[in-house]
Amino acid sequence: MKWFESPTYDFIKGQQIMYVVSGILFIGSIIAVLTMGLNYGIDFRGGKEFVFDFENDVEVTEIRSALTEPLGATPELKLFGSPSEILVRTDAEGDITVVQNLILSNLQELYPDNPVTVIKTDLVGPRFAEDLKMAAINSILFAVAVVFIYILIRFKGWYFSAGAVAALIHDVVIVLGIFTVIEPLVNFNVTIDQALIAAFLTIVGYSLNDTVVVFDRIRENSLIYKTMEFKDMINKSLNDTLSRTVITSLTTLFVVTVLFIFGGEVLKGFAFALVIGVILGTYSSLFVASSIVVELQKRASQPKS
Structure with a gap:
């Protein structure tokens, strides 16, 4: 010093x-x-946010491609801390439970041998x-x-x-x-x-x-x-x-x-x-x-x- x-x-x-x-x-x-x-995060633009935890590592690009058609638009995806946790943001219309189940069913179909659970959901209205x-x-x-x-x-x-x-x-x-x-x-x-x-x-x-x-x-x-x-x-x-x-x-x-x-x-x-x-x-x-x-x-x- x-x-x-x-x-x-x-x-x-x-x-x-x-x-x-x-x-x-x-x-x-x-x-x-x-x-x-x-x-902007979900706080400022409104929409739905989910965090899914898989038992094994997954690929973001595969999940993005698999969810684009069911959600009607390309969702925002990124790893959430580890290769087995995925953050999904979407502006898809519908009840948050319906959208969550839709995403969850597509993830289970994409990875049938890789169990997945929902660890976080968030909903913010546009107003x-x-x-x-x-x-x-x-x-x-x-x-x-x-x-x-x-x-x-x-x-x-x-x-x-x-x-x-x-x-x-x-x-x-x-x-x-x-x-x-x-x-x-x-x-x-x-x-x-x-x-x-x-x-x-x-x-x-x-x-x-x-x-x-x-x-x-x-x-x-x-x-x-x-x-x-x-x-x-x-x-x-x-x-x-x-x-x-x-x-x-x-x-x-x-x-x-x-x-x-x-x-x-x-x-x-x-x-x-x-x-x-x-x-x-x-x-x-x-x-x-x-x-x-x-x-x-x-x-x-x-x-x-």
Whole structure:
């Protein structure tokens, strides 16, 4: 930990690199969301969800082909933690018990020597799903608005609020983009559901906590080093808080990684979002928020022509 005993790293000097890295990730995430679409879970789009447990391993492609005709459309299928557990999502019309029995009979016909049982069923109506979607969007927007007002009142500078909010939006959008891209590639649930919304709000809180610590040190240093250039004071404040930021992040990252590995299938998507969020939150606190504050303060202090 000698790197953090008396650090003198020039974080602001890497501002241009930060703009490139964050710009690529941010724009790439937006493009991924717009082109591939958000993969809403059963919570937000309505429909039926089943988890079937087989005695032996099965093939997802075989089951998808076998269920497409009976259900009238290609269902969403993926492994649910192990090669013998299958998650099936469908918008097929009819009573959930009828749809479940229809799927179950086709699975038994497909695998007559491989016993199957239903371990989970879920049903969400479209009206409830739409209301839930709006509530999730409103909760995130409300959290961001409260953060902006809180930072504005506490640090008495609109550029601090803008930097903090930009960092939060940066983190949430990139997590959304990553989840959109990796959804077909992983065998655990990364759909947009209530658990993921909770993860987003947790990421907002974590990132904000790191950012406020840095801003607090900036405020303290502004009173001590009144003649220091603003950019240099930001850099000194980042170095002053670097040890605390890194240790806190590594500790949190260790905990959420353990949760991801050992927390069970239901928590994997939630925990994976937190793993990405902790990494992005630390990065955005050190580079994104501070760089935007420096840029906006420089522009605000320029004399108007």
